[in-house]
Amino acid sequence: MKDTGEIRGLQMKEDHLWCLKENGYQATLHKHYEGLFTQGNGYMHMRGSFEEGCSDAPQDEEYLRFPDNVTLEKPRHPKSKQGTYIPGIVAPHPLLKEEIVNLPYVLGLEFRSAGEPLDMDRSRISGYRRWLDLRDGSLHRSFLWETGEGMQLECTYSRYLSMADTHLCIQQVQLEVLAGEGRLEMTAALRGDVRTNGMNHFARIIPLAESEGSLSLETLTEKGNQIYMLSALEVSEAVDWQEELTGVRAALRGELQLRAGERFTLRKLTAVTTDRDREEGTVYGRAHEQLRRARELGWEQLYNRHADCWTSKWQEADIRIKGDGTAQLNVRASLYHLIRSNAEQDDRVAICAKGYAGEAYFGRYFWDTEINLLPFYLHTNPQAARNLLLFRYHTLEGARRNAQSYGYRGARYAWESSLGGEEQCANWQYADHEIHITADVVYAVCHYVRATGDDEFLEHYGIDILVETARYWCDRVDWNGEGACELLGVMGPDEYLPFTRNNAFTNRMVKFSLEQTAAYLDSLEDGDQGSYAAVAERLDLRPGERELFRHTAEKLRLPYDSQSELIPQSDDFASYAEVDFGSLWTDRSRPFGHFISQERNYRSKALKQADVLELMLLFRQEFTGRQMQASYAYYEPITTHDSSLSAAVHGIVASWLNQKEAAAGFLQRVMDIDLSLEKKGAAEGIHIANCGGLWQLIVYGFAGLKSAMWSEVIELEPRLPEGWTELSFRLAWRGEHYQVTVSPGAHEIHKLNGGDSGAGTIL
Numbered sequence: 001m002k003d004t005g006e007i008r009g010l011q012m013k014e015d016h017l018w019c020l021k022e023n024g025y026q027a028t029l030h031k032h033y034e035g036l037f038t039q040g041n042g043y044m045h046m047r048g049s050f051e052e053g054c055s056d057a058p059q060d061e062e063y064l065r066f067p068d069n070v071t072l073e074k075p076r077h078p079k080s081k082q083g084t085y086i087p088g089i090v091a092p093h094p095l096l097k098e099e100i101v102n103l104p105y106v107l108g109l110e111f112r113s114a115g116e117p118l119d120m121d122r123s124r125i126s127g128y129r130r131w132l133d134l135r136d137g138s139l140h141r142s143f144l145w146e147t148g149e150g151m152q153l154e155c156t157y158s159r160y161l162s163m164a165d166t167h168l169c170i171q172q173v174q175l176e177v178l179a180g181e182g183r184l185e186m187t188a189a190l191r192g193d194v195r196t197n198g199m200n201h202f203a204r205i206i207p208l209a210e211s212e213g214s215l216s217l218e219t220l221t222e223k224g225n226q227i228y229m230l231s232a233l234e235v236s237e238a239v240d241w242q243e244e245l246t247g248v249r250a251a252l253r254g255e256l257q258l259r260a261g262e263r264f265t266l267r268k269l270t271a272v273t274t275d276r277d278r279e280e281g282t283v284y285g286r287a288h289e290q291l292r293r294a295r296e297l298g299w300e301q302l303y304n305r306h307a308d309c310w311t312s313k314w315q316e317a318d319i320r321i322k323g324d325g326t327a328q329l330n331v332r333a334s335l336y337h338l339i340r341s342n343a344e345q346d347d348r349v350a351i352c353a354k355g356y357a358g359e360a361y362f363g364r365y366f367w368d369t370e371i372n373l374l375p376f377y378l379h380t381n382p383q384a385a386r387n388l389l390l391f392r393y394h395t396l397e398g399a400r401r402n403a404q405s406y407g408y409r410g411a412r413y414a415w416e417s418s419l420g421g422e423e424q425c426a427n428w429q430y431a432d433h434e435i436h437i438t439a440d441v442v443y444a445v446c447h448y449v450r451a452t453g454d455d456e457f458l459e460h461y462g463i464d465i466l467v468e469t470a471r472y473w474c475d476r477v478d479w480n481g482e483g484a485c486e487l488l489g490v491m492g493p494d495e496y497l498p499f500t501r502n503n504a505f506t507n508r509m510v511k512f513s514l515e516q517t518a519a520y521l522d523s524l525e526d527g528d529q530g531s532y533a534a535v536a537e538r539l540d541l542r543p544g545e546r547e548l549f550r551h552t553a554e555k556l557r558l559p560y561d562s563q564s565e566l567i568p569q570s571d572d573f574a575s576y577a578e579v580d581f582g583s584l585w586t587d588r589s590r591p592f593g594h595f596i597s598q599e600r601n602y603r604s605k606a607l608k609q610a611d612v613l614e615l616m617l618l619f620r621q622e623f624t625g626r627q628m629q630a631s632y633a634y635y636e637p638i639t640t641h642d643s644s645l646s647a648a649v650h651g652i653v654a655s656w657l658n659q660k661e662a663a664a665g666f667l668q669r670v671m672d673i674d675l676s677l678e679k680k681g682a683a684e685g686i687h688i689a690n691c692g693g694l695w696q697l698i699v700y701g702f703a704g705l706k707s708a709m710w711s712e713v714i715e716l717e718p719r720l721p722e723g724w725t726e727l728s729f730r731l732a733w734r735g736e737h738y739q740v741t742v743s744p745g746a747h748e749i750h751k752l753n754g755g756d757s758g759a760g761t762i763l
Contacts, residue, residue: 014131017328020675022130025120025143030054030080035682036333036674037132037139038083038357039159040340043166044272045356047083048132048139051109051157051171054080055121059105059191063198067095067426070360071608071642072593075684082194085356087349088276090363090419091201091223097424100352100363102196103227104205104217106169106270107159108189108251113147113182118155123147134336136160136310144178151180151258163313163340164305167277167290171268181259186239188268190217190229192248197359207250209243215250216287226275228283232291236265269294278346313339315730316737317380319698322726330671331698334691338376341688344383347390349419351688358685364424365391365417367437367493368689370444371618372645376695378451378708379731386457389448392441393461395421396468399438403472406432410471413438429498433491435476438469439509443618443709446516451708453734458520459531466517467539470549473510477552484557492569492611495643496593496601500570502559505611508619514553521546566630567612567623579606579638589678592640609646610635613653617700620656621710629657644673644681648693655701655719663701664721670694703727703742708734714749718742 014021022033030050037048053059057080065076084103093099111118120128120143128143138160145153159171175184192205204220213234219227233241239254258264271290273283281289294302317335321328341355350369353361369388377385392399392413398421399411405423406412414423415434425431445462449455477485487510492503521541525532535541559571568574585592592606612631616623623631632653641647651666673690674682681687699705702724704717714733720742728741730752739750 017325018135020132020333025128027121029677031683032680035357035685039137039139039161040356041161041163041166042343044086049082051107052118055119060193060195062195065197071591086274087343089225091221093199096362096426098418099196100359101201101221102194102359104219105191105194106229108191109173110187112185113151114149116148118145134332136307137340149182151182152178154178162306163309167271167273168294169270173266176263177258177260179260183255184258185255187251187253188233189249189251190215190231192219205248207245213241215252217250226283228273228287229270230287230291231268231270234267319729321724323724330675331694334694337686337688338691342384344381347387350388350391354685355688360684367440370440372689372692374444376692382452382732385448389445396464398422408472408475411468412472413441433489433498436506436509439513442466442469442513443509447709463535470514470517473514474548474552485552485555486557493614494607494609494611496606496608498602500572502557502571504559504567504569505615507556507558508615511553511556514549518546518550565627566634567627569611577604579604591642593642605638607639609643610639613649617649617652632657644687644690645693648697651697652701658719670697714738716747718747720744
């Protein structure tokens with residue numbers, strides 16, 4: 001590869017508004033930083049683990065993980081959990097059905113001095129610093145290593161996953177001898193001794209040392225997926241590499257003599273390909289071509305392509321805050337994970353609940369995608385939003401099988417979806433009763449169409465989802481003796497009450513779903529007879545079926561009306577037991593669920609999150625300020641916020657109610673979920689729905705943007721937190737792009753005229 005010196009940009013000056021920093025190594029925080037520093041490019045994702053690994057943290061421990069409440073579960077691997085994930089590579093689990101596979105470890109680089117391994121826990125280390133540069137997704141580490149034989153080595157690590165050439169992982173290590181001399185042994189490895197939730201999902205591993213300075217690892221999963229990893233090494237001084245191959249590890253080892261004042265550079269370039277990739281050719285041929293092309297480009301151009309992609313994405317996604325540097329950095333951290341976790345060109349996958357930064361939720365897809373994440377993509381990357389919904393279209397057949405398994409017609413979306421759409425949730429309470437996901441998908445389809453104007457999507461894809469889910473709802477409701485229909489035995493978003501009667505959130509979403517299905521069929525028939533005939537034939541629409549959808553929507557009971565000041569969570573909510581939180585919840589740093597049995601929780605007024613406030617967020621125009629105030633005042637004190645989805649919703653409603661102090665408090669809670677060192681919330685992966693919730697808190701809450709679901713034009717009602725002097729961001733809106741700037745007492749909306757100059761028309 002052409003060497004043009006330092007990789008431009010990887011040594012750029014740190015910016016405290018763009019860099020997440022770890023100053024000083026603490027072993028107890030390492031797993032948290034592994035999750036927080038996860039790197040990705042949509043195609044693949046790697047947790048922020050040390051290249052050399054951690055002592056006393058084996059990655060091949062085998063055990064059987066049992067179904068449990070993930071919020072309350074005590075995770076394994078307290079110190080370190082390495083992770084390499086490619087969305088779509090999954091394997092079976094004997095109890096948990098299907099889970100994403102933790103692939104072989106790509107990043108392996110180990111150093112020894114006179115037999116002493118570099119080990120952050122056992123070596124003499126000083127001046128440790130590590131930082132993730134959000135501008136380009138590059139991860140850096142620097143420290144001074146004083147070896148047992150007296151060498152002082154200044155060690156600087158840098159790495160990134162290319163956003164432009166998504167199969168590539170680029171690593172660089174520089175060692176400068178400040179004092180002493182000695183021999184240094186280095187090993188570059190690809191390792192298959194990793195497990196996923198204690199399971200070995202590898203049917204075969206073939207390690208190879210290829211040409212001089214390169215090595216490979218071919219892996220076949222038990223489900224039959226083929227993964228090929230090919231690494232090439234380049235060094236600033238000649239090294240005689242010796243191959244070290246075991247059953248699960250491919251490695252090259254070399255030595256060299258170092259003296260005071262010398263600097264040594266090692267670079268490792270790895271191509272990762274799989275049989276799921278859409279490119280033509282074999283996994284071997286494509287990996288070799290990736291490396292050949294990368295070498296031809298050279299290190300600097302390779303980086304520049306990557307950095308340019310990040311610059312382009314930040315141009316559309318960035319939120320700029322003046323007057324609050326802490327919020328600015330925290331918001332950008334969430335935006336970074338939203339950007340990197342999305343495979344924007346692949347409609348065969350969505351975004352898993354941990355943002356591909358951990359395997360706690362097994363790599364599955366929840367309602368988070370449609371309700372918490374989609375709005376961000378709608379207004380920053382509409383093509384990505386479209387593909388997230390195409391995933392639901394492609395898994396419609398799995399949703400049909402789910403409905404059939406319960407004895408219903410139509411399509412029932414899974415609470416925890418597999419790649420094929422089948423239900424994966426091993427806990428019957430959620431799998432059986434948390435049915436609002438099926439209506440959430442329809443809400444998201446309608447939201448997408450209204451926000452983008454992409455009516456073609458509705459005609460060719462969305463209508464299938466609408467009709468099939470409407471058929472399910474018509475079977476799922478129960479008709480009472482008064483001629484109304486009800487939804488019984490329902491768990492709303494508040495998962496602490498599992499068997500409610502006419503849950504307000506669920507029933508309103510179902511009514512909306514049925515109304516929209518009937519209305520769109522009406523519109524399609526009135527507007528284009530040929531298109532309607534094609535849809536009717538494709539979906540086998542029966543006479544009277546549309547009227548059944550409409551009639552069911554009209555007769556579906558809501559547990560409130562326009563005269564209700566306090567909106568009840570469900571018809572039976574008042575009958576649940578009151579809770580003495582003061583005596584039960586003795587340690588507020590831990591989830592409330594740890595202090596109460598599930599049996600007692602299921603009969604008590606203790607909410608994981610407030611369904612009614614989520615309902616008001618999605619249907620704001622249907623509720624008066626008085627209703628919103630009464631519901632917020634009632635539900636907030638009995639909401640535990642054990643769900644990471646909860647704080648953002650409360651913050652938005654508090655902002656709408658002009659309760660600035662409360663809204664600011666919820667902003668801090670939202671930011672703390674992944675970034676707080678006390679909480680260590682990122683240890684098992686990023687709470688990616690909370691990242692989307694933070695975007696909504698800023699845009700819907702503080703900027704006061706009215707949802708594109710209910711407004712054809714951009715309307716703002718800003719209420720900035722104290723101290724914020726300016727808030728600005730871009731919006732994609734019905735095919736156009738706008739720049740929004742909010743300051744205390746004023747706001748402007750500029751329509752952009754294309755390009756990135758920001759020039760445009762003030763609206």
